[in-house]
C-alpha cells in the first residue's frame with residue numbers, strides 16, 4: 001500500500017495526482033483533521049505529529065510513505081527518514097527539481113504556509129542546486145482556511161490571492177511553486193492573478209511523478225504495494241469540510257474512518 005498523510009484535506013490533491021499516475025494501486029490516507037493546521041505550529045510539534053502519522057500508516061500496511069504536506073516536509077523529512085525503514089517521499093524535492101527545469105530566467109516565486117516560508121527550505125534547496133536563481137517567497141496564511149471553507153471561487157478569495165501574489169508579480173517571477181498542498185485547489189485563480197506567462201509548479205503532481213519513477217526503478221518495492229485498487233481514508237476527526245472536499249477532489253464515494261492516534 002502507498003501511504004499518504006497530511007494535516008487534513010490538502011494531501012487529497014496528492015492522492016488525486018497519485019491515482020492518475022498509478023491507477024489500480026492500493027492507497028491508505030491519513031488526514032490529521034483533529035490537529036490541523038500544521039502550518040501555524042512550531043517545528044517541534046510538526047515533527048512529533050509527522051512521526052505519529054507515519055507510524056500509523058506503516059501500522060496499516062503502508063510500504064512507502066508520502067508526506068503530502070509541505071509544512072511537514074519542510075521541517076520533519078530528516079526525522080521521518082531517520083526513524084523509518086520504508087521509502088519516504090517529501091513534496092518539496094520534486095517541486096524544486098521541476099521548477100529549476102522549467103524556469104527560463106531563474107526568478108522563482110514560492111507561496112506556502114508561514115511555517116514552510118519561515119523554514120526557507122525552498123530557497124535553500126533551490127539555491128543549493130543553482131546558486132544563480134533568485135527566490136521570492138510569500139506566506140499566504142488565509143488561503144488554507146478559504147480552501148477548507150470550500151470558498152474556491154468566491155470574489156473574496158480572488159481578492160486575497162491577488163494581494164498575496166502582488167509582491168511576487170512585481171519581482172517579475174517566471175515560475176511559481178505552490179508550496180502548500182491546499183493550493184492546487186485554487187490553481188485557476190492563482191494562474192489568472194499571477195499571469196498566464198508564469199509557469200505554475202504543483203508539488204502534488206511532482207511527487208506523484210517521483211513515486212512513479214521510483215517504483216519503475218525498484219520492482220522489488222513495487223511488488224509490495226498491492227494493486228487491488230482499494231483506497232482507505234482515515235481522519236482524526238470527521239468534519240463536514242473534509243467529507244465534502246474528499247468527494248469533490250477524488251470524484252468518488254469515499255469511505256472515511258475515524259481514528260485516534
Ligand code: DGL
Pocket residue numbers: 006007008010011036037038039040068069070071072113116144179180181182
Ligand atoms: N497542507 C498543508 C501544507 O501543505 C497546509 C495546511 C496546514 O497548515 O496544515 O503545508
